[in-house]
Amino acid sequence: MEHKATPEHTYAYGVDVGGTGIKGGVVDLFTGQLVGERYRIDTPRPATPQAVAEVVAAVLNELRQRPGMPADAPVGVALPSIVHHGVARSASNIDPTFIGTDLVALLSQQIGREVTVLNDADAAGLAEAEFGAARGVAGSVLMLTLGTGIGSALLFNGELVPNFELGHLEFNGQIAERGASASARQREGLSWKEYAQRLNGYLEHVQFLFSPELIILGGGVSKSPQKFVPLLELETKIAVAEHANNAGILGAALHGSRQNS
Incomplete structure (x- = not known):
């Protein structure tokens, strides 16, 4: 594609x-x-x-x-x-x-x-689909921006499904971005290993619901991917956003x- x-x-x-x-x-x-x-x-x-x-x-x-x-x-x-x-x-x-x-x-x-x-x-999802980590990927791609909250974009064969608000899913008894955003790691003083475990649980939940071909992680936390991405264990392929700023x-x-x- x-x-x-x-x-x-x-x-x-x-x-x-x-x-x-x-x-x-x-x-x-x-x-x-x-x-x-x-x-x-x-x-x-x-x-x-x-x-x-x-x-x-x-x-x-x-x-x-x-x-x-x-x-x-x-x-x-x-x-x-x-x-x-x-x-x-x-x-x-x-x-x-x-x-x-x-x-x-x-x-x-x-x-x-x-x-x-x-x-x-x-917008970030479109950029990754056309010029970044999702370029040429067929099927469903989820773009998640991990920052103050969790922003999300769903693309199917490169076309945007707008306003896909996965940060507001209920997960573990609370809104997902309350516990799995980058700000949650800082607010609760989580180590990178602890944060990766929590984020992994959320990503497993999203993976189960939508069966994406690829999950792209962006936002402020993606500036340090080496600290947590290798600790994630998912069936779905994970990529780091290429056009963060x-x-x-x-x-x-x-x-x-x-x-x-």
Whole structure:
């Protein structure tokens, strides 16, 4: 199975909204590489929809003013929210007033052109499917981002099934991300071996429910894969995400390109 970038576009703009920073970049859709440096502005406090929209617009304005950058390239934005038909249905590390906000309308109006929006874990999954560890993998692939919580993306033959919130599964009597996220390891002072055992239990549960061909681990904890990945024992193949810092930007740009093709 081979995925190819949309031939109508060579470049697209991607913006990744996080709890501490809003990062953007110009993405070469054929190589999966950033064109020039990514640009970052601190996430505003409070991170209300209008305040975030203004920063997203400022990030894009800087990127579009760079020499040789096409003004009409597609724009995609990734946010830490369930995004259903363009509307935010949750808010993680951003202001609760995001819930119910028409993100597509808000951002498109602020930027002055059509924008596509998706969940940040979904964006990371798209990036790995097109340019990373899931490239060419047939069947079901689960992407899990282990950080403050657990973000997740499900891909089937490279196509995204949006808003697959596996961090909110109940596991061992609590929400899974409460006990198996990277922040849980730090909060409870777990050793890497202890954390690997706990994470392994959660992954076994997910493996049983969905029978994926591959599980990709990303997020902050993936910066130290050698400390816990070798301790995991699963039937499913495990891979480490290849685009940790730029995955949201890459996936957002790719989504923008596909939706505008």
